[in-house]
Amino acid sequence: MSTAAVKNFPIVSGSSAADTRPAGDPGAGRKGRTPLSVVRTAPRKRRAPFVVLCFAMLAVALVAVLVLNISVSTAQYQLVELRAKQSSLTKTNQDLTQQVQSFEAPQNLAAKATELGMVASTVKGQIDLSTLSVTGKATPAVKGAAAGAVIPAPAVAGQQIVPPASKAADASKGSDSKGADSKGADPKGAAADKAATPDTGKAAAGAPSADAAKAAAGQAPAAAAAAAPVPELHGGSVPAPQQKVPGQ
């Protein structure tokens, strides 16, 4: 207790103590003092658990904030990663769509048909099945006849007009969702094609599904490893980046 508290504490002095004595009991004054005895202090409320609780709560709160922060920033990194993946997929999709559009352009189709030796028919005949009447004189198309003017192919920058030679390579390129560059994908697909052809007909069918391409790639580690030491430059000066092969 501080001195100030002592000062203010109401001190019961001897005279006033007498005043408090019951007046109508004079005989009792002579009664002997109660012998001093050790008074047990009243059991104090224990503080320790509360303090521990406070600290525990603080710790929990801090950990919670930390966890929340970590999860938020992890989610942010994940978001960035997914965004990047989305944009790369969008690019791949756009690229493939453009290739399809290029193949579908009428003048490209016509050029391809001519390349395959096809000729346009000029005169058509019709058969009416209900009346069994034949109208028009259908005549066979003449090979080597003057084809007429050629509408130039669309000059879309960087768009190839002829379809790629290897379908397997194309499939593996298309299925590569990480957007690896085609230089890296091409030798892999070609190697996969080579390795798969003698073994199974499955991959050789060149099914343009990602599964088939992956299966082919899986069967080809030996071939890929064998091809690895010789850097294929494909006419360029930069060696193609190495690809991880499943199972290695």
Place this chain on the structure above:
Amino acid sequence: MAEKTGKAGQGKAPNATKRLRLGLGVMLTLLLVVGGKLFLVQGLDVGGMAEAALNSRMTSAVLPAERGSILDSRGTVLANSVIRYNIVVDQRVNTKTDSYKRYEPQADGRDKLVDVSRDQAISELAAALGMDTNAVRDAVTGQQPYYIVAKDVKPDVEDRISKLQVPGIVAEGVSKRVYPNGAVAGGVVGFLQDGATGLAGIEQTQDDQLKGKDGKRLFEIGADGLRIPVGLDELTPPQNGKDVKLTLNSDIQYFAQQAIQSQADKLSAEWGVIIVMDAKTGNLIALADTNSPDPNNPGLVAAKDRGTRSVTAAYEPGSVEKMITAAAVIDEGLASPLEKFTIPPTYTVDGQTFSDAFTHGTEDRTLAGIIGYSMNTGTVMAGQRLSKEQRYDWLRKFGIGEAPDIGLPATASGILSPPDQWDGRQQYTVLFGQGVSQSTLQTVRAYQSIANNGVMLQPRLIDSYVSPDGTEEKVPAQPSRRVVSDSTAQQVQDILESAVTEGEIKDAGIDGYRVGAKTGTSESPCDDGKSGYCGYTASIVGMAPMDDPRFIVEVVLQRPKGSIYGITNGPVFRSVMSQTLRTYNVQPSTGEPARMPQYAK
């Protein structure tokens, strides 16, 4: 004892209080200082610290709206926008960096930090771009903070370049307009100026619909380049442009373009045009031009070839106009298709003498025969029954002098001067298509009203606008109008069919389908300021199947070389028309073809 204690307490108390107060005072002062500073910094922001911090964190990015596509009637993409990259360098950074480190994936699957020299980086960059090493070296060396090394690089190349991590090299995403069908409908689609503003064709006229509205994103970003998750993030989403869907069919368009190009090349014509129109709806199926521009690179063709001549070129149509004269006299009740006209070798009226393209004696012709053999003499003889005002009104009724509005720029309305300005000869020449000019589309529209049993529909090129959410908003048809009665239209149809079955245009006939057609040959005035005529305009316009006309095809050839009388566009008309009929699965004709006698008994 107690007193003593009290005295001692009173003696010590002031000291303690003083100390207590002093401590409290110091603390409060410090608190005030700290609080005051806090208030200054946080509350008043003296020195603009918070603002500066916010400014350095706050980043705003423009979210470009995607330009809408241009589609044909079946959804084939004629124009769309794709992502391309400009490879840009900060020359200062690149020039002073002699070598740098980058992670390179190794054979064992782990990334390894390797040193790359500037020379190696430049040669790798050159290989990725497919450029010469020295050209790349020149491009990245210097003191400019912004220099474009390569433009419109495809995403896979950009990906390869970003993996090289060359210092100072940045890829900027740009939107690039591509036209997958190239020259097919190139003139109709048009092209853009510097990749943003429409400069020709539909790209020009529908710019507002296609463009959309750019969006904006305002966000706080940390020094590590990641967005601060709890910071402000204000997003104004971009509104992408609408797609414009045309009525064209790109296959027919290609076929027609190929056909007219072949014909024009064969006859060394200046230009040629083919229009294919659906007579039932007014939808334009093909607007073919010779030397059509490829919008991917419109500079390859001459400036005069970059538009759509079907609507921009007005010329004197010639004999195709005789159909209007015939329809007018029949509708006015002044003549009938089988009425007899006795035609002399040349016909003179009001001192003006008219002759025909072929020499003949005095012949007894029907009106059908006059049209079928395309006789100027007979047309003037029949047409002079109309007053000058009537002739003018009928031409106006058939849409001559009235520009069709199909959403293409520089649409010609042609020249039809009022009757009081006609001179002595012009008042008769307008009856057979000289002294009046019109575009090919105007001719086709006039024939459409006959094919559609007398009701003229305005031609349509823009079918609908497709919003980014997929809702399709049809462009309503412009009001139609009745030009001639149903029976007049039927009689004129029969006259046109007889011209193919009995008249001079037999090479326009298609096996299995009934066809009606009319040729036109007109003298073409010189357009370089010389007086007189420079060559001819040869055309043929027709419809099929005649039992219920569905399609109109017109073929025009400007100034073909050689003798005009040996030239026929019939085979071109026939191949385009039969291709159209087959594409749209039109049933072969039923019923007897009209065979009106060409000579009167």
